[in-house]
Amino acid sequence: MPEAQEEEYYAIVNELPEHVNIINWAINDYFLSFNTEICKRFIIDHFNSNEKYINPCIGIVKYSHYLLYKEHAIHNESLQCKGLNYWLKNQIKDIQDNECDTSEFYEKLNLHDQANSYGINRCMKEMKDINDVLFQNLQKIYDLHDNLNEYMTKYMIEDETCCENASTCVDIYDSIITQCKTQPKSSMCNALKKFKDEYNAQMQKDIKCINVKKKLLYPEREETTVDKQREGEAHALSYRQSEQQEEDLSHTASPGLIPTKFNIIIISVVSLVVSMILFILYKFTTFRSILKNSIRKTKYMWKHQNEEYNELLLQEHESKNTEFGERLYSIAYHTS
Structure with missing residues (x-):
């Protein structure tokens, strides 16, 4: 059959x-x-x-x-x-x-x-x-929807017994939803999830049944939390493996493939050596006098250029004053 x-x-x-x-x-x-x-x-x-x-x-x-x-x-x-x-x-x-x-x-x-x-x-x-097992599970979900329909009908006509139907929904749901902790994607659990959404949508508008649970939960949330934890552990493991690979590479790398941290060390050492060489040259050789003479010469050149520039500005200023005085004299002469 x-x-x-x-x-x-x-x-x-x-x-x-x-x-x-x-x-x-x-x-x-x-x-x-x-x-x-x-x-x-x-x-x-x-x-x-x-x-x-x-x-x-x-x-x-x-x-x-x-x-x-x-x-x-x-x-x-x-x-x-x-x-x-x-x-x-x-x-x-x-x-x-x-x-x-x-x-x-x-x-x-x-x-x-x-x-x-x-x-x-x-x-x-x-x-x-x-089969009997399928029918028993169907009957429980059937009763969930039947009680929810009764609740909605009674709620509209302000029948206070609607809260009994809502409470029955919670009891039946809590008794069967535990099966979905291990099989959250099964056909039965999908049907329960669908009911959960319908119940929660209806109870959001409820103002009569204050002692009845308004929101049913689904094990998928717990599973999601576990998945996130596992994902974090996987990222940590991947990071540790990456560090290990970089450390291994530093031991086996060729001169043309020196890791970044070794580049930093080399740059620091070179900078230190150059500084020491410059200090020695400045302190114990003629480099010091050459540097001083160069600085004096540069200062003298800048001073000489500034004096010439200031003298030029002064001449311009006197010339403008002379022109302005002649203009005033000319105006006064014609007026008289």
Whole structure:
């Protein structure tokens, strides 16, 4: 029998409560009257008249008949049928000495309705066996979304019991999220992460449930901290290795590839030697007198140039004063 893949069910688990509610409504309230004879014959033929199988049979027949009407069909028929498969698993899982899973039960019922009077074959492709472990985890996440939907509905009509639903969300989430410490990227954990985001977004606006946790956390944050620590250790190790390589290079380098620190040492030594040589030349040789004479000559040249420059400025100034005096005399003469 075909087995359901966990990825496809975890991807839609947030939408299952809505579809299961529609299935229950179609079974209990949509039909004013319904002939259950087909299911009575079915359990006699296949389950030795075990009455515990009659409600699953009636549910499938009614919902399949309900989907025959175009106004009830949605674009995503696969989602409707997965919802029916989940509902059926929940109906038959606790039947004592149950001998079949959802796909086998559905196939037997489809064959029983050979005329296809109720459209049972509509969901045949999506009827796949959901193993018990997968169903248990799906059921917990289903309950999370179901309680969150209840909280939102009650909150809008100011029903104070909405806080009980929010508190239930926290309890269920905390009980299952521990599994994601070792498998944070699994399909189940991705579904929990999606719920966490929806819950946190809703509770940010909450002003009623003051005693209920407003923000759910995800183990990925802890993992991120560990990753950063590991990354820091890796950088430190890389730095130590780089230093070691540089030290090794200093022992084996050729004259043309001397490391930087040796260049600094050589420059310092050369500067010191040059300074000592200049000091000796200045102190104990004629270099001192030559230097002094050169300095005196330079000073004399600068002094002589300054005197010539000052004399030139003085001559210019006297010339301007003479011209100005003559101009004043000329003005006075013409006025008289």
